[in-house]
Amino acid sequence: MRAFINTFFIVILIGLLGGCLYEKGGPLPSNSSSSTNGGTDTNGGGGSTAALDSLPCGAPTTTNAQNQVCFNTAILPIFLANCATSGCHDSKTAEEGYDLTSYEKIVRKGITAGNAKKSKLYQVIIDTGKERMPPPPNAPMSSDKIQLIASWIDQGAKNITCETTGSTNSAQAVSYSKHLVPIFEYYCTGCHNSTTKSAGINLTQYSTVKALAIEKSLYGSISHQIGYKPMPSSSLKLSECQIGLVKNWIDSGMLNN
Numbered sequence: 001m002r003a004f005i006n007t008f009f010i011v012i013l014i015g016l017l018g019g020c021l022y023e024k025g026g027p028l029p030s031n032s033s034s035s036t037n038g039g040t041d042t043n044g045g046g047g048s049t050a051a052l053d054s055l056p057c058g059a060p061t062t063t064n065a066q067n068q069v070c071f072n073t074a075i076l077p078i079f080l081a082n083c084a085t086s087g088c089h090d091s092k093t094a095e096e097g098y099d100l101t102s103y104e105k106i107v108r109k110g111i112t113a114g115n116a117k118k119s120k121l122y123q124v125i126i127d128t129g130k131e132r133m134p135p136p137p138n139a140p141m142s143s144d145k146i147q148l149i150a151s152w153i154d155q156g157a158k159n160i161t162c163e164t165t166g167s168t169n170s171a172q173a174v175s176y177s178k179h180l181v182p183i184f185e186y187y188c189t190g191c192h193n194s195t196t197k198s199a200g201i202n203l204t205q206y207s208t209v210k211a212l213a214i215e216k217s218l219y220g221s222i223s224h225q226i227g228y229k230p231m232p233s234s235s236l237k238l239s240e241c242q243i244g245l246v247k248n249w250i251d252s253g254m255l256n257n
């Protein structure tokens with residue numbers, strides 16, 4: 001009973017805090033906004049959209065022409081890489097009943113469409129105390145991601161599909177550190193880092209990435225080929241442009257450049 005009352009007060013507190021931190025109808029983050037936790041080998045947290053800006057493929061499309069937040073390109077990657085890690089909110093574990101691996105599953109619980117502040121999923125990502133998701137030692141979600149999720153919920157948590165941007169061809173020169181690392185940090189290392197290591201794979205390590213490229217599972221998994229586990233998930237594929245960059249890197253000798 002006491003635990004229940006405590007939880008009740010914490011929830012109220014988060015609600016109040018949320019009210020201070022978030023202004024309804026605030027500006028959407030622009031693609032070039034900076035992130036507070038990009039670029040490091042932390043557990044979870046994920047990379048930043050800003051880091052993807054400089055790629056030939058550009059940052060993921062965050063809104064469509066009507067200024068509606070895109071679910072497939074902007075929101076789903078955030079939930080997958082920050083929440084749906086093994087042992088957390090993947091389909092198998094579904095901690096506290098939250099399976100955050102696809103649109104249908106994400107909107108099923110913890111989201112009050114049209115009101116981020118009333119949504120449990122939003123409350124926990126802005127929490128600064130014990131309830132914070134992702135929990136420590138993971139880094140908190142970056143402010144640009146929190147803003148996107150807030151706007152998406154306030155707009156009704158819709159399944160808006162957007163086209164992916166950018167194109168590349170086989171002549172596009174690729175750098176491991178400049179091109180591949182930001183892609184992995186945004187889409188993959190929430191699950192495949194030195195601590196979480198889904199499937200025993202740590203994609204923050206060049207040697208591991210190269211080994212996977214040689215045994216063909218890197219390209220096989222991101223291009224959703226039969227015989228490989230689809231990555232980042234069966235419900236999310238990298239853009240053709242991003243897949244093209246990885247392919248060029250493999251074809252040009254998998255350099256640590």
Ligand code: HEC
Nearest residue numbers: 080081084085187188191198199217218221228229231232
């Ligand atoms: C939500 C967590 C998660 C994300 C995000 C994720 N992975 Fe995985 N990955 C896994 C799990 C879990 C497995 C083991 C799959 C299984 O056995 O069903 C795996 C397996 C793999 C494999 C082995 C595939 C095979 O068929 O042998 C590769 C390679 C891989 N991931 C690469 C990636 C890359 C590259 C990305 C980003 C583009 C990525 N993963 C994003 C969780 C994730």
